[in-house]
Amino acid sequence: MPRYLIYAQDQFGTPASKTGNSVIRYSAGHVAAVLDSTRAGRTSEEILGYGGSIPVVSSLDEGARHGADSLLVGIAVAAGGLPAALRDVIRRSLELGLDVWNGLHGFVSDDPELAAIANRTGATIHDVRRPPADLPVGSGRVRELDQTVLLAVGTDANIGKMTVMLQLRTGLRERGVRAGFAPTGQTGIFIESWGVCVDAVVADFIAGASEAVTIQAARDNDIILVEGQGSILHPGYSGVSLGLLHGSLPHGLIACHQPSRATFRHNAWLRIPPLKDVIALHEAIANPLRPVRTIGVSLNTADLSDRDARAIIERTAEETGLPTTDPVRYDITPLADAVVAFDRERRATAASPSGRPSAARRATTA
Amino acid sequence: MPRYLIYAQDQFGTPASKTGNSVIRYSAGHVAAVLDSTRAGRTSEEILGYGGSIPVVSSLDEGARHGADSLLVGIAVAAGGLPAALRDVIRRSLELGLDVWNGLHGFVSDDPELAAIANRTGATIHDVRRPPADLPVGSGRVRELDQTVLLAVGTDANIGKMTVMLQLRTGLRERGVRAGFAPTGQTGIFIESWGVCVDAVVADFIAGASEAVTIQAARDNDIILVEGQGSILHPGYSGVSLGLLHGSLPHGLIACHQPSRATFRHNAWLRIPPLKDVIALHEAIANPLRPVRTIGVSLNTADLSDRDARAIIERTAEETGLPTTDPVRYDITPLADAVVAFDRERRATAASPSGRPSAARRATTA
16 A cells, blocks of 8 residues: 655645545545645644644655655646646656656656656556556446445435445444445545546446446455445436446445535536435336345535534435435444345345355355 | 548448448448449449449549548457558558548557558548547536437447437438437448547546537537437446436437347346336436437337237337337338427427527527
């Protein structure tokens, strides 16, 4: 695993450093320091409220002295290439022999000068949005796994699908379950140091990429938590979301929703349908490929009062008949318990004489 | 419009020349000749049963003498680059100043030698699978059109979605309707000499590419017939199909089905659900973005006896309550009439005081 120096110049603690913040929240042990000279000398805890003593530093050298072996570039930049200042930081990182983990649309390894420096110093460039070569077309290969597969889906993009799965992994591990996370977007990839940005592959390969990630996450795990993307009703991203659903072929869904959100992200013309309808639609379009059940609901209530948040959680649980929580603000317990019960029930059914054991299970017991 | 020399060496009239055959069927006026030295001297009509006197020739020079100004490369080749013989033909075409229309996954313009020759002779290379630059993310822009938008959808891939829309265009034009075709795949692009392969764009841009194609096809037309791709239940291609549905935002759907097909293409593990269920699912996932209605059913009965074909058409019409035909084997009339009626009804509703006129219409009448 890498030890990151997170590039957040001029913006650590602002919404623009969201990606880096998530890496600190879910992978603090792999963050050596944060680079932001305007906040140098403080700690992550002081600025974000989490991340403990991870220091904010003012230079690459200082980051390296804190043990960083990789520069993480996860900030949002305007389209159209690397800003000069950032390119300069990347160049000097590579000269120091630091690996670069880059989430920008522009690929560092396509820059001949930067690629040559990396080649000379032995640094590795990870352009995490670059699709792997030789992706297959999706063909339902996840059916061959014995593991329980869960996917986070949502009423909209950017609503907490990655977060609930990472919280769920923690909750499941605390319960002694071998649960693995399958990263399908840049932040998830930074956190895990592997994965595929399924929205960055050629359209024909969305399901194939989702299959590949799910199968890789199965190794040494009994439950696979697949990071969701977008929404099957989002006007821009629905294709990615459906390819991910049909590629990962989940047994169970975690439905994510933000109660205060009325319209789709960047699409104010389009109202978000009721959560119950969105859940039913996911099941209707997943079921023909593999029977699926929605296990629980994850609400993002960050912008509500505690009282309103608790009320909406209760009402949602009543309306959907599903365990419901805000896994960041409150407690993952309702979802973690529901997943454990779901997994147990599924395996009991699969193993019973009336159930159809999977090929993998048959092979193991043969 | 180009005048094509269709490259079909060793295979004209076999399933491998399917793309070229479709171009001859739907755009014969733009085909100067077919290149296949093993069948030279014969005509398209003699070999395919259509295409009239389009000659089969044995050399590029001969094709050029018949008026070809473009080489069309639409054959299937094994993955992994241009076969040497084909590359040689492309090179000599470019030297003669013929444009190249290439549907292969490998791009001719990425070959430095070939690109240099084109540059020298002034020939243009059209790599039709290369996504246009600057595609937008989909955001429902098709709502701003006043035109009636129809999309072909299907129970599976490769089932007649392009064909029914091209037949429908002919039928509508015969009825005096200004109907345009929006090409979303390579064969459609060869036929129209423009379009976008929506399955070849980066996943985030499927809907945006579909929007762009639909809007472009609206010019000088009153009804837009959008070429469908895949199926929203196909394990490999569902993402492309849903992005196309949500990008093109059709008012009406033409549902395509092959009665003899039991399982999904290249996915024998997965049974195709009943047509009625697939129709309902399309409407359920399209409706939240824009109300949609299925207008008719197009069946591909090529592998059935005439008697069986007529029986299944009748039964499908009864079961779905929709006009049904095989538009190649029989007659497009039931669908063309249904589309004309649908279009008239939609415009009447949109123009009525209770209907909501579109922004474009309001602008026109302001």
